[in-house]
Amino acid sequence: MTTTTQTKTQSLLAPILGMAVIGLTVLLAVGHAQSATLHDAAHDMRHATGFPCH
Amino acid sequence: MFQKMMTGALIAGIAAGLLAAVLHFAFVQSYILLGEQYETGELVHFQTPADHATEDHAAVAEHDHGSHEHGDEPSVLQRNALTVGFTVLLYVAYGMLLTAGFAIAAQFGRKITATEGALWGLAGFVAFQMAPGMGLAPELPGSAAADLTSRQIWWWGTVVATGGGLALLAYGRSILTVVAGIVLLALPHVIGAPLLDAYYGYAPTEVGAIFSSRVLGVGLVVWVVLGWLAGRQWDRGAAA
Numbered sequence: 331m332t333t334t335t336q337t338k339t340q341s342l343l344a345p346i347l348g349m350a351v352i353g354l355t356v357l358l359a360v361g362h363a364q365s366a367t368l369h370d371a372a373h374d375m376r377h378a379t380g381f382p383c384h
Numbered sequence: 385m386f387q388k389m390m391t392g393a394l395i396a397g398i399a400a401g402l403l404a405a406v407l408h409f410a411f412v413q414s415y416i417l418l419g420e421q422y423e424t425g426e427l428v429h430f431q432t433p434a435d436h437a438t439e440d441h442a443a444v445a446e447h448d449h450g451s452h453e454h455g456d457e458p459s460v461l462q463r464n465a466l467t468v469g470f471t472v473l474l475y476v477a478y479g480m481l482l483t484a485g486f487a488i489a490a491q492f493g494r495k496i497t498a499t500e501g502a503l504w505g506l507a508g509f510v511a512f513q514m515a516p517g518m519g520l521a522p523e524l525p526g527s528a529a530a531d532l533t534s535r536q537i538w539w540w541g542t543v544v545a546t547g548g549g550l551a552l553l554a555y556g557r558s559i560l561t562v563v564a565g566i567v568l569l570a571l572p573h574v575i576g577a578p579l580l581d582a583y584y585g586y587a588p589t590e591v592g593a594i595f596s597s598r599v600l601g602v603g604l605v606v607w608v609v610l611g612w613l614a615g616r617q618w619d620r621g622a623a624a
């Protein structure tokens with residue numbers, strides 16, 4: 331039983347971490363990255379969703 | 385499992401992002417454009433409409449409107465298409481974070497349904513928009529704000545502290561976790577957001593106020609829908 335639980339926990343750890351890392355990376359890129367191109371492209375969305383923009 | 389989670393997050397994020405884009409153009413975009421007219425000097429605050437009619441535009445053009453430049457202006461269609469694209473991307477990212485949260489909750493034996501998902505969406509709105517907005521109100525173009533990096537750091541700190549505080553309040557089982565949750569919720573506001581010593585924004589406060597209200601109103605609706613959809617997808621995936 332313990333082994334089954336451990337296996338289940340381990341098997342979910344990777345997808346949870348994967349989702350969180352990808353989600354945070356996208357969030358950083360679209361909301362916070364200050365490259366001029368990204369900033370200009372995401373400008374209206376950043377203002378309209380409460381990110382500190384410029 | 386990853387594929388199931390990603391599919392659910394994508395479906396919920398894209399749907400919520402498209403709803404956000406519709407609401408953005410219905411309620412918010414016109415105020416961004418109005419704020420930019422003040423930012424560029426096309427409109428000038430503290431003038432009555434009669435004054436404005438006789439305004440010397442050369443003088444307005446000389447007005448120093450800060451160092452912010454938007455570079456080559458894209459066409460309206462291109463600009464709005466980018467806004468739709470980035471809004472969808474943003475809510476996909478939020479959908480992924482919610483889904484990762486559902487998976488963690490499931491590890492602790494919590495069953496996530498659409499209703500529970502909507503509550504998570506509400507919490508997401510509080511953590512990602514309302515609590516940061518209480519220190520750093522959604523910025524209308526043409527308003528003034530403190531140093532960007534310090535604002536971004538405070539924004540992230542507030543998101544993490546508020547999210548953690550809400551999780552402790554919602555799922556904690558002892559008085560200690562309740563106290564810790566309240567402390568976490570209050571902490572960013574006790575520290576305080578980076579603010580200016582003096583305000584010198586070009587846009588009228590009336591425009592900034594309705595802009596901020598609308599941003600938060602749209603955010604609330606979209607977050608609840610996102611949470612509901614992500615919860616529903618999660619529930620279906622877990623049952624399958």
